[in-house]
Amino acid sequence: MTSVAMNLLGVVEHPGISGGSPYRVDAAGRPYVPVGDGGIVLGVRLGDSAYGFEADHAAPGACLVHPDPAARHALTAYACVGNEVIVRTGAAAGARGWVTGKRGEAGRVIVLLGQDDLARLRPGDQVSVRASGQGARLPGAGVELLNLDPELLPYLPVTVDADGVEVTVRGVIPSRLAGNGLGRPAHMWDLDVQTGPDTPGLAGLRLGDLVSLDDVDVRYNMGYRRGRRTVGLVVHGDSPQPGHGPGVMPFITGPAGRVRVTASPRDGLGLTEGALRRMRGARPR
DSSP: OOOOOEEEEEEEOOOOOOTTOOOEEOTTSOEEOOTTSSSEEOSOOTTSBTTOSSSSSOOSEEEEEOSSHHHHHHHHHHOOBTOEEEEOSSTTTTOEEEEEEEETTTTEEEEEOOHHHHHHOOTTOEEEEEEOOTTOBOTTTOSEEOSBOGGGGGGSSEEEETTEEEEEESEEEEGGGBOTTTTSBTTTOOEEBOOOTTSTTOTTOBTTOEEEEEEEEOSSBOEEEEEEEEEEEEEEOOOSSTTOOSEEEEEEEEETTTEEEEEOOOTTSSOOHHHHHHHHTOOOO
């Protein structure tokens, strides 16, 4: 069966502060200003520590939204990691990059561009997304794929066979650490995990890493289900807020016996700019 691609329009987000106050409250009850939450984020890259910035939910690149709520939901649902994006307006027009994740809060698509292009980008610039991948299947694997361009799969540490999939991950996260995102649609949201640099086995967590979420089912809305396993991609960094943390966008889910994982401390096993360049044969400037 041939997959279908669609051209979508995203608008570069401007960071927003609701309620008239610049402050949020951290887990210790202290107010803080949430720098880095949305919009265009400079100086954050795939491979950086998920805990390495004094920021809130910082993602590498820019977030796309749409002024029409229905179109915004469709943009978030249809866009998949690895899809190509092209800036169409403004000083960065012509710049190319890729979708590298998605986030909640009514739907936001994270796109990676070169740092020089991000510096020229402005909120309100239009970006086209060549969306492909949602609804794709892995023949014979007995697991489900979502939020991922199938062309990217060979460049990730994932092996598919008749018995399921084998995935090398940074670490395994038990369902009790799942936070914001539970109950939300998996095709439009990430799942924050309540981990930190002192969490055993996850101290070295980096943006772009793959992780296993044990006893988490994301076939529809994300939630607890014993015996299921979900593999996801770390798409944004830590947050001081209770119930929040590094964001994991799911892309493989199935019975634990069919989604087999091996934890490795090696860097660069997940989503990297090199993998995206090899897949598309192009490099952001």
